[in-house]
Amino acid sequence: MASIPESALASLQDALTSSIVYTPSSPGYQESLIRWSGTGIKQAGIVIQPTAIKDIQTALLWAQTHNVDLAIKGGGHSVAGTSSSAGGLVIDLSRMNNVTVHPSTKTLTVQGGAVWKDVDEAAAKHGLATVGGTVNHTGVGGLTLGGGYGWLSGGYGLTIDNLLSATVVLADGRVVTASAAENEDLFWGLRGAGYNFGVVVDFVFQAYDQTDPVYAGIVAFTPDKLESVVGELNRLMETPDPRSAAFCILATPPGAPGPMVNVLVFYNGTREEGATHFAGLLALEPVANMVDMVPYEQVNALQNPMATYGGRKVLKGVFFQTPLSGEFLREVLEYLTEKDKEHPELVPALLLEFYDMRKTCSVPLGDTAFANRSATQNGAVNMRWTDAASDGVFRAMARELQARFKAQYEAENGGSNPDDVPQYINYAEPGDSVVNNIYGANLPRLQAIKAKYDPTNVFHKMHGIPKSA
Ligand SMILES: Cc1cc2nc3c(=O)[nH]c(=O)nc-3n(C[C@H](O)[C@H](O)[C@H](O)COP(=O)(O)OP(=O)(O)OC[C@H]3O[C@@H](n4cnc5c(N)ncnc54)[C@H](O)[C@@H]3O)c2cc1C
Numbered sequence: 124m125a126s127i128p129e130s131a132l133a134s135l136q137d138a139l140t141s142s143i144v145y146t147p148s149s150p151g152y153q154e155s156l157i158r159w160s161g162t163g164i165k166q167a168g169i170v171i172q173p174t175a176i177k178d179i180q181t182a183l184l185w186a187q188t189h190n191v192d193l194a195i196k197g198g199g200h201s202v203a204g205t206s207s208s209a210g211g212l213v214i215d216l217s218r219m220n221n222v223t224v225h226p227s228t229k230t231l232t233v234q235g236g237a238v239w240k241d242v243d244e245a246a247a248k249h250g251l252a253t254v255g256g257t258v259n260h261t262g263v264g265g266l267t268l269g270g271g272y273g274w275l276s277g278g279y280g281l282t283i284d285n286l287l288s289a290t291v292v293l294a295d296g297r298v299v300t301a302s303a304a305e306n307e308d309l310f311w312g313l314r315g316a317g318y319n320f321g322v323v324v325d326f327v328f329q330a331y332d333q334t335d336p337v338y339a340g341i342v343a344f345t346p347d348k349l350e351s352v353v354g355e356l357n358r359l360m361e362t363p364d365p366r367s368a369a370f371c372i373l374a375t376p377p378g379a380p381g382p383m384v385n386v387l388v389f390y391n392g393t394r395e396e397g398a399t400h401f402a403g404l405l406a407l408e409p410v411a412n413m414v415d416m417v418p419y420e421q422v423n424a425l426q427n428p429m430a431t432y433g434g435r436k437v438l439k440g441v442f443f444q445t446p447l448s449g450e451f452l453r454e455v456l457e458y459l460t461e462k463d464k465e466h467p468e469l470v471p472a473l474l475l476e477f478y479d480m481r482k483t484c485s486v487p488l489g490d491t492a493f494a495n496r497s498a499t500q501n502g503a504v505n506m507r508w509t510d511a512a513s514d515g516v517f518r519a520m521a522r523e524l525q526a527r528f529k530a531q532y533e534a535e536n537g538g539s540n541p542d543d544v545p546q547y548i549n550y551a552e553p554g555d556s557v558v559n560n561i562y563g564a565n566l567p568r569l570q571a572i573k574a575k576y577d578p579t580n581v582f583h584k585m586h587g588i589p590k591s592a
Contacts, residue, residue: 127168127191127211131189132146135212138181139171139173139178139182142171143172143218144169144170145167145170145171146168146170147166147168155170155172157199158200158201158204158206159198159199159202159261159432160200160202160434160435160436160438161435161436161511162202162204162435162437163199163203163204163206165204165209167212168210168212170213171213172217172218173216173219176298179214179322180296182212182214183214183292183581186212186581187579191211191212192210192211193211193212193581193582194206194207194211194214195213195214195322196214196215196236197235197236197262197264198236198238198260198263198264198265199217200260200261201552201585202437202552203552203554205552205584206584214322215236216235216264216324217236218236219234219235219236219324220237220241221233221237221241222242223245224248226249229251229330229332230287230328230329230330231245231330232325232327233325233326233327233328234324235264235324235325235326236264238261238262238263239256239259240259240424242263243423244420246330246333246420247333247419250332250333251330251332252333252419252420253275253279253282253330253331254271254272254275254279254280255271255273255275256271256273256282257272257273257370258423258426258427258430259427260430260432263326264323265318267282267286267317267326268313269315269316269317269547269548269549269585269586270282270283270314270315270493270495270548272501272547273423274368274389275331275391276479276480277363277364277365277367277479278366279331280482280483280485282328283314284482284483286327287302287329288301288303288305288310288326288327289302289310289313289325289326289327290323290324291309291313291320291324292321293320293321294576294579294582298324299321308572308575309572309576311491311492311572312569313492315493316493316548316586316588318585318586319573319583319586320572320573320576321576334392335418337392337416338394338396338398338415338416338417339388339389339390339397339414339417340415340417341372341387341388341414342385342401342411342413342414343383343384343385343411343412343413344383344384344385344407344409345384345410346384346456346460348384348408349384349449349452349453349456350449350452350453351407352404353448353449353452354449355403355404355407356369356371356386356404356445356477359400359403360445360446360479363479363480364400365481366390366392367389367390367391367397367400367401367479368389368476368477368479369388369389370474370475370477371474371475371477372385372387372429372472372473373452373455373456373472373474374470374473375463381463381464382460382463383410384456386404387425387426388401388404430505434470434509435507435510435511435513435514435517436505436506436507437518437521438504438505438550439504439521439524439525439555440501440502440503440546440547440549440550440551440557441501441502441504441524441525441529441550442499442500442545442546443475443500443528443531444498444499444535444536447475448531451531454527455473455527458523458524458527459471459473459524466517468508468509468513469506469508469513470506470507471505471506472504473502473505474503475500475502476501480498480499484496484497484498488564492565492568494544494561494562494564494565495546495547495563497545501546502528504524504525525557526557544560544562545558546558546561548586553584556586562586562588570589570591571591573588
């Protein structure tokens with residue numbers, strides 16, 4: 124993209140009143156580009172970090188007048204760089220991260236640039252919590268706008284199922300509220316395809332009284348236990364408990380010779396309740412058991428040591444049904460182990476989520492734009508390395524794993540169904556989707572809403588909505 128003329132840059136800087144501004148010659152410019160993954164970093168023409176809506180309006184209109192590429196940054200976890208711009212304008216919302224707790228209504232007003240740590244900690248001060256991301260440095264923005272699963276999903280559904288309203292700055296600079304009572308078509312679209320309509324400057328969530336502490340932590344098993352562990356996770360899903368969830372993580376802990384079978388367990392209750400629920404799993408003789416009572420606001424920090432910033436990464440979504448085949452997962456573990464040995468610079472991991480999906484599935488598919496209301500479980504291949512020259516090799520490996528999961532799903536379901544959207548949109552960045560149409564049956568309505576609120580397609584970087592034929 125051609126660089127932005129100096130005169131245009133100066134006109135934006137003059138018009139802004141509440142923003143920190145970085146251009147390539149400013150001190151701190153490179154730091155302002157940092158994203159969770161190096162693959163998401165792009166050299167922007169200008170980065171602004173506003174604290175007031177007025178500057179967002181000004182910047183949006185400026186970008187359109189000067190035909191400048193635009194990106195909105197929430198928590199910055201897009202590995203494909205959808206919150207970054209090569210040569211254009213980044214509106215980085217990270218300084219708009221206030222959380223206001225309303226104890227009388229048990230609601231939370233969260234600014235569009237907050238991360239889940241901000242929410243968990245503010246809500247916990249009032250004994251409250253809502254459904255948020257399980258890695259607490261992910262952004263409220265991206266995670267909410269694509270749906271949002273978290274440890275409390277068994278009880279309260281998706282993050283969007285607890286969204287009461289949002290304030291959005293549209294491409295034409297108007298500021299609108301979207302809720303069940305106002306601009307309800309926009310509210311519908313925001314919940315599952317929300318990156319496509321504007322800059323969301325605040326979200327209002329329903330929160331709930333939260334038990335504190337909760338039962339959570341990692342249990343690690345040697346690879347030979349894989350089938351028994353999967354069998355136990357399958358058994359738990361036969362009689363799901365809305366207060367419980369578990370992640371099976373095939374990854375190599377520091378010092379281990381290869382990938383181990385790790386399970387991150389969660390029970391929203393007492394030690395006794397958690398230990399009883401996971402008794403079968405704990406009886407499988409783990410080599411490490413780090414489960415304990417954890418303050419609720421720290422639960423979403425448990426995975427942080429495995430999900431640090433830095434390096435180059437892929438995050439590619441997979442999907443599966445329970446019961447998950449132990450034989451299939453054994454083949455996957457062997458593949459990961461082989462690649463781990465072959466490529467010492469690679470840190471491979473596969474995370475499989477086991478949620479009680481009944482609450483999520485109780486919302487009819489047409490009630491929100493989110494197209495994946497099914498009992499299908501999600502997972503993600505998450506690989507990390509350092510050398511950009513290896514991007515192609517490791518992305519191909521992640522795609523290979525994705526393809527294996529898809530083939531397994533289709534084999535179990537008698538082929539693929541074009542109306543079926545088993546893939547979670549937030550784990551499928553543009554180009555990574557292995558389903559034909561990530562919006563499924565909700566696409567035509569989304570196209571109409573897009574034409575109304577963003578007719579010139581200013582917001583298109585994350586799963587842009589294709590125009591109707
Ligand atoms: C380590 C890790 C853990 C994760 N854990 C979970 C999990 O537990 N549950 C889950 O459901 N998902 C999870 N995800 C997926 C996550 O939901 C997506 O990666 C999400 O897009 C990240 O949002 P972000 O704001 O951090 O990223 P960004 O890169 O800032 O944004 C992602 C997209 O959303 C847009 N966007 C962000 N904020 C706004 C806003 N306020 N207004 C308009 N557009 C906006 C951006 O423009 C961009 O296109 C995880 C991802 C990672 C990398």
